[in-house]
Amino acid sequence: xxxxxxxxxxxxxxxxxxxxxxxxxxxxxxxRPGDPLGQRQFMQMAVDxxxxxxxxxxxxxxxxxxxxxxxxxxxxxxxxxxxxxxxGDAHAAGPAGPGHPTPGWxxxxxxxxxxxxxxxHFVVCANVLGGCQGSSGPASPRGDQPGHYGPNFPVVSVRDxxxxxxxxxxxxxxxxxxxxxxxxxxxxxxxxWGVMYPGRSRALVSxxxxxxxxxxxxxxxxxxRRTIALDPNWRNGHYYDAPPGEGPHAGLxxxxxxxxxxxxxxxxxxxxxxxxxxxxxxxxxxxxxRFQVERYLEYxxxxxxxxxxxxSYLLLTKAMDLHDVARGRGGLAPxxxxxxxxxxxxxxxxxxLYPQYQQREMVDGVSAVGGDATFHQIDSPHGHDAxxxxxxxxxxxxxxxxxxxxxxxx
Amino acid sequence: xxxxxxxxxxxxxxxxxxxxxxxxxxxxxxxRPGDPLGQRQFMQMAVDxxxxxxxxxxxxxxxxxxxxxxxxxxxxxxxxxxxxxxxGDAHAAGPAGPGHPTPGWxxxxxxxxxxxxxxxHFVVCANVLGGCQGSSGPASPRGDQPGHYGPNFPVVSVRDxxxxxxxxxxxxxxxxxxxxxxxxxxxxxxxxWGVMYPGRSRALVSxxxxxxxxxxxxxxxxxxRRTIALDPNWRNGHYYDAPPGEGPHAGLxxxxxxxxxxxxxxxxxxxxxxxxxxxxxxxxxxxxxRFQVERYLEYxxxxxxxxxxxxSYLLLTKAMDLHDVARGRGGLAPxxxxxxxxxxxxxxxxxxLYPQYQQREMVDGVSAVGGDATFHQIDSPHGHDAxxxxxxxxxxxxxxxxxxxxxxxx
Numbered sequence: 001x002x003x004x005x006x007x008x009x010x011x012x013x014x015x016x017x018x019x020x021x022x023x024x025x026x027x028x029x030x031x032r033p034g035d036p037l038g039q040r041q042f043m044q045m046a047v048d049x050x051x052x053x054x055x056x057x058x059x060x061x062x063x064x065x066x067x068x069x070x071x072x073x074x075x076x077x078x079x080x081x082x083x084x085x086x087x088g089d090a091h092a093a094g095p096a097g098p099g100h101p102t103p104g105w106x107x108x109x110x111x112x113x114x115x116x117x118x119x120x121h122f123v124v125c126a127n128v129l130g131g132c133q134g135s136s137g138p139a140s141p142r143g144d145q146p147g148h149y150g151p152n153f154p155v156v157s158v159r160d161x162x163x164x165x166x167x168x169x170x171x172x173x174x175x176x177x178x179x180x181x182x183x184x185x186x187x188x189x190x191x192x193w194g195v196m197y198p199g200r201s202r203a204l205v206s207x208x209x210x211x212x213x214x215x216x217x218x219x220x221x222x223x224x225r226r227t228i229a230l231d232p233n234w235r236n237g238h239y240y241d242a243p244p245g246e247g248p249h250a251g252l253x254x255x256x257x258x259x260x261x262x263x264x265x266x267x268x269x270x271x272x273x274x275x276x277x278x279x280x281x282x283x284x285x286x287x288x289x290r291f292q293v294e295r296y297l298e299y300x301x302x303x304x305x306x307x308x309x310x311x312s313y314l315l316l317t318k319a320m321d322l323h324d325v326a327r328g329r330g331g332l333a334p335x336x337x338x339x340x341x342x343x344x345x346x347x348x349x350x351x352x353l354y355p356q357y358q359q360r361e362m363v364d365g366v367s368a369v370g371g372d373a374t375f376h377q378i379d380s381p382h383g384h385d386a387x388x389x390x391x392x393x394x395x396x397x398x399x400x401x402x403x404x405x406x407x408x409x410x
Numbered sequence: 411x412x413x414x415x416x417x418x419x420x421x422x423x424x425x426x427x428x429x430x431x432x433x434x435x436x437x438x439x440x441x442r443p444g445d446p447l448g449q450r451q452f453m454q455m456a457v458d459x460x461x462x463x464x465x466x467x468x469x470x471x472x473x474x475x476x477x478x479x480x481x482x483x484x485x486x487x488x489x490x491x492x493x494x495x496x497x498g499d500a501h502a503a504g505p506a507g508p509g510h511p512t513p514g515w516x517x518x519x520x521x522x523x524x525x526x527x528x529x530x531h532f533v534v535c536a537n538v539l540g541g542c543q544g545s546s547g548p549a550s551p552r553g554d555q556p557g558h559y560g561p562n563f564p565v566v567s568v569r570d571x572x573x574x575x576x577x578x579x580x581x582x583x584x585x586x587x588x589x590x591x592x593x594x595x596x597x598x599x600x601x602x603w604g605v606m607y608p609g610r611s612r613a614l615v616s617x618x619x620x621x622x623x624x625x626x627x628x629x630x631x632x633x634x635r636r637t638i639a640l641d642p643n644w645r646n647g648h649y650y651d652a653p654p655g656e657g658p659h660a661g662l663x664x665x666x667x668x669x670x671x672x673x674x675x676x677x678x679x680x681x682x683x684x685x686x687x688x689x690x691x692x693x694x695x696x697x698x699x700r701f702q703v704e705r706y707l708e709y710x711x712x713x714x715x716x717x718x719x720x721x722s723y724l725l726l727t728k729a730m731d732l733h734d735v736a737r738g739r740g741g742l743a744p745x746x747x748x749x750x751x752x753x754x755x756x757x758x759x760x761x762x763l764y765p766q767y768q769q770r771e772m773v774d775g776v777s778a779v780g781g782d783a784t785f786h787q788i789d790s791p792h793g794h795d796a797x798x799x800x801x802x803x804x805x806x807x808x809x810x811x812x813x814x815x816x817x818x819x820x
Contacts, residue, residue: 214679261629266765291628
């Protein structure tokens, strides 16, 4: 009962899609002031004093874009924070539409009667600091001087993202989340929430993520960054004023094509594409003849280039490489000893990018220091992206865990 | 008892190596007429009439560079053909020296008293058609008109490579090889030798290879090609007359960095590099600060750019994507039914690029049509590259199989 696509469009794409001419692509896929707001809400922070980043940079007048679903209870006890992955954004639920190029990335899990039940829960998702869908990032106007931050936006860590989310929680009147939930880079945020603010969540759900980026993960993301830097249209990060079609979409798209391979699996690629061709081999062989898998990857690359910003991609992949819950905390055990809430760690059988052993390691690590941690396995051929695809299994795991938390008195 | 490096240099590299300025790199790492010959011998073919390629192109005046070790018996019964992988070349054994930037890639297996015993065997290794170490390829002068073939070199298939090797065998007086042996792209050649010339080898040893490239393998190699094409210095393949330092080394090096991740393994990267840094994180975080694994990859990329040609990389990876022993033969079973020699298929436990199931599949496929095929597993953490590293295990597998063949009367 394999289903292939994360959405219907990408299911059909490799068959019908034709690569557009680059000139139709914007220099950045970032949301920019003046674009349709969609469901975005905004919060300003660091207005009176600078926000000092873990890596030493400073920012003033930070905007965090976020969305909410449902109604916050009087005691603010029903709030759930959902943290997005690398190329996700605050639009975790709801349809595509003006301001939202894609439907919510977890639309099957968030809504009335769904596992994150917006008739009972108040769900919040914020675009991360350094992102490109409304929160302050490299594509944002600087404010203090003309132009955009571009490559001068300071390096952001997962801890910085979480600190902005804590300020958002303060502003929303949420002292303690019922749960903090996220996959991949979102799962890194979940772990940092647990360590940085142990009293501020009743439950943690981290999916397909790691305690610290491994050398192989750094290898993948760092080569993706070099792909963007190889694109002459990246212009050392100063491309925002380039003519339409002359942004670094080729580099960004290629970085995405590469990562898309690591997001899926050998089995699924074989099932879906095998050796099917786009341009037939029956005539003369040519260097740029494509197999279907190549068009699929081109489509995925193009899709991302339309809705993402190359400098944000650099920044957020770097944040993932820097992710290490032990850093500056005297080691892993002291860091994990800070966790106060039960942790559900979810892994995917076929995930080659964030392999299951990493999610088991975090359960072992938390258990070893006396914490409450459970491993749950998603059985799926879809690789890392299964957390965006296997809604039934994800929903069951989340639902069971949330029910346990809601029944507890902690 | 893990040992890391394929050679001592790369073991030390990530610690001591500093990225050179691009201007020190040649526009192509190809061997070119006038360069030191080293141990190369040359054979000319297609002098009187064109060599028609599987994909429809034609070539005249083809040069094949090769090396030999040992002495051919009077009955020419002791000849072993060794087929090289993507970035290998004819220098399978012997030290580095003028004309040979690296030591032989199988130097531990080929030589006096070694498993391919040059006191008893006559070992031959030819640079593939389309390669860049002396055989005709994109970096070669055209001959019929000024300049180099560049992107006009026709697409080459593994079958074309094997046909040039058969002509070389004819010229050397070798009617039948004692064995044809190779790993990765070399293993593809071994399989095609078995199907195309079933009477011309007594034994086949294919290592870490496949019957047909999978969608995932196509995905990896095709994105590598796009990395080269993204480099403005690739100039659509016309870079041979560019000034030194202005060749497509950045694109070629990045393609190598990416493939190097797939050649090795998560475990070995973790053991060797973990989260060690080159530029320390203690100061301000910066976007281009590197972890050790990044420097290791940069070193591997740089090393390849010095001894390889970007257009050859395009051509040979395309040949690997096109590899499909069933193509044009009425299916896999009819193709495999042609094999007449025993096949030893070797796989590596940790190979994620050419996973073991593919080497088992070919044994099952050959067995299913009544052929003689055996699977042998190399137990190694080193991933795909284990066939270049695990000399002891490779030697034992090869030695046992060759002894069996030499004792047989077939």
